[in-house]
Amino acid sequence: MLNYHQLKRPLIATVFLLLGYSAKSQQITLKNDLIQRTFSYQGKVWRTIKFSNGDGSRVLNVTSEEFNILPLDGNKTLSVADFTSLGKPRFYKHGDTTFLEIKYKPLSAARANSACPELLVVNHFVAKGDRVIRKKIRMLFSEQATVDRLEVERFVAKGDQQGGGRGEPVFVDHSWFFGLEYPGGYSRCRNGNFPASFSRYYDKVGNYSFIDLEGRDIEPDSLNGLIRLMHFPGYALPHQQQFELNSKVSVVGVSSPQQDVRQAFMQYLSTIWKAPRSFLNYNNWFDQKAKNLKGDNFVEVYKQYKNILDPYGIKIDAMVPDDGWQDRKGIWNPSPAFFPQGDTDLELLSQKLKKEGTGFGLWLSLNSYNNNIDWGLKNGYREAGRNAYFKQYGRYYSLSATKYRDEILKRIPELAKKANLVYFKHDFNELCDLSEGNNHPATDRHGHEANLDVALQVLVATKKVKPEIFQNLTNWIWFSPWWLQYADYLWMLAGDDGINGNTPEISTKAMFSTDRDTYIWRLYGNPADQPLVPISRLMTHGILQTSPADKEIPLQDWMDYVLMHYGRGTLLKEWYISLDAMTTEQWKTLSSVHSWAKQHEAALNNVRFVGGRPDEGNAYGYIGWEKNKGVFVARNTGPAAQKLVIPFNEAMGFYGAKGTYKANVVYPYQDLYPATFKSGENIEIEIPGYSTMAFEFEQGTSSADKTPERNIDFSTTKVSAQTLKTVLTIPANVKRRCDLLLIGYPQIPDISINGKTLPFSRQTKALLNNFASYAISGMPSTKAADWKMAAIDLSAYAGQTVEIVYSQKGKFESHLLYEKNVEQKSSWLLKTELLPLTNDTRRGVIQLY
Structure with a gap:
């Protein structure tokens, strides 16, 4: 053509x-x-x-x-x-x-x-x-x-x-x-x-x-x-x-008859973009033990990964050294500290990884951000003139200046071919240059276009020599759908590893999810004005687990976190995981979610965001459809059960057969959801407090009955001006979790249970508007208020009546989060890759005060 x-x-x-x-x-x-x-x-x-x-x-x-x-x-x-x-x-x-x-x-x-x-x-x-x-x-x-x-x-x-x-x-x-x-x-x-x-x-x-x-x-x-x-x-x-x-x-x-014009645009875009592809890579940015690229060290890291993942049938597509592999006094030459023979050693590393069964990728900023720009100036390269906004960040070369342009148009494709690269992570894309003499008028708008043109030329030239290469653009991109002609993935523009502490949550892994998903809410949460770039094309900085202390994370917290990452439909699956930070059970659950996402990749590729702002206590989720099959991953960041109302139509990417559909709950347990949904009407699904769930939709009707709620017997009364008392009968059939959750605004009250002071099993506190300074724009919540949260394990009191006395220190809340035993329904067990961690229990949260 x-x-x-x-x-x-x-x-x-x-x-x-x-x-x-x-x-x-x-x-x-x-x-x-x-x-x-x-x-x-x-x-x-x-x-x-x-x-x-x-x-x-x-x-x-x-x-x-x-x-x-x-x-x-x-x-x-x-x-x-x-x-x-x-x-x-x-x-x-x-x-x-x-x-x-x-x-x-x-x-x-x-x-x-x-x-x-x-x-x-x-x-x-x-x-x-x-x-x-x-x-x-x-x-x-x-x-x-x-x-x-x-x-x-x-x-x-x-x-x-x-x-x-x-x-x-x-x-x-x-x-x-x-x-x-x-x-x-x-x-x-x-x-x-x-x-x-x-x-x-x-x-x-x-x-x-x-x-x-x-x-x-x-x-x-x-x-x-x-x-x-x-x-x-x-x-x-x-x-x-x-x-x-x-x-x-x-x-x-033009759209076809009865076709939404945005759907018509996406169909057109699919004729010119780089087709959606899943890509799993390990990145060493947070893993100190894998920073050393000398000899066979990086290959040995992969071998350990391979031994762990082979039993699950999972293959890492590439091992990726992040910033630090290069000689900063040069134009993308390997560091002599790791690669004394330069390209020859880099090629050798790639060959060894390929022999072991994986590919090789590199981090590389097109404009040499983070390299030694003073060295470049002495050697005839020209620095870009930054506008007032970009002056707060680092220095870099002008892509459009003749010497540097010619160099990278040759070197980057050459590097991809020589080292047989399968992936580039192109970071720091300012594409801003106001300087004279760089082949454009000395204005921001012309420098931007000239630098962008060269960047696109580099991407095209690289793809020409390596047609199957994956190309990821990170910092300072914008959400133009026409990027997808040149790149597989675009950075979501968040901080690298943020923890969002605006709303009370007892799990720090949950706060990681809240951070990522609040950014996506800010981008995609307004149906009247959201990017056309699919959510599945976003780079989200993947799974992060680097401290040995992370082995102590409750398994369900870990799997909730992993499921939310994959539930976004992300095609770029990055693992920033240190080998000494994982347990066997964590590897098992991670592998189950990865395999499940692979099974449902077509639907997940089409996910839409639904729900409210996550860091303000709202339920939210991601729903995707492929013909008559749908996938929905949802999370409730607050203690009270919340109902998500989802349009069941083209606006949510549903173009399947009209009629009735049922939802199978596949996480954290397996069962039929007790409702039948009709296309053209809303889907309404209730998510219990502090819960993460996954559903699979298919044609049919639900034969399940809604489980009747059994009231938990409690009463809370005022004893004095500063003292409250809750008399609570804890169900006899609680299992795994029965936590008293205390949330203070900001102070947690002093508390006794049957006259005794019990230790907190977990504690957290607010991190208000804790967004990275370089990624805070548009993000702060006006509703965030200071808080502290603690959990007390009451499972030892199952079947007993307890007296809880609170000494007030200001505004606070008290909730009981429990997992109640239910009869397992083996007939509902589905052929799904997800591990149902709580198949014999159902979660409930009740507010005591």
């Missing part, structure tokens, strides 16, 4: 008669069986007058300026009205793609504009079977020229208009989408200026990227219904005896 991104001039091909063109009608149409773009000859130029689907039943009428050119040295723009068409439009074919080429020359008055080309060539093209039409503009100048802003599309349309922003499409009239196939493009709609720069709900969250457009994206003469697709190209480049500037490719697509 034609690589249209490389299109620079018409290919030699058969010229066709102008279909639909005549002197009388003065209209031409580019089309295939699914989509059409129609032009009208008006005032010696060709203007788009409508877009329509293949049979013409869906039409979007437009008033188009076709393009808009803004010079760097002024505000006077050029549109198609400042040109005249040169000759007749030309249809031609290359393979299965049909092109329409229209050439323009400027009017005399336009030539005074410094950004006016001598020749402007517009190529529209459509491939057989596509629901999209693309467009690219080529401008030729007789001398050096600079274009500040180029609008590849500019037109007015009626109908609802949504979306837009950096690297985002615009959705029109619930049927059409428009955008640039470029993560650094900008789209505006409604009045030509919506949304304002960096104003999407998720634009400034966590470790976000910021580029100052200095208002040059703004249209001063806004117009109702105006849509603009633009980028900031900067310099025209020498080409033969002229200078040439090529636009990014624009795309327009």
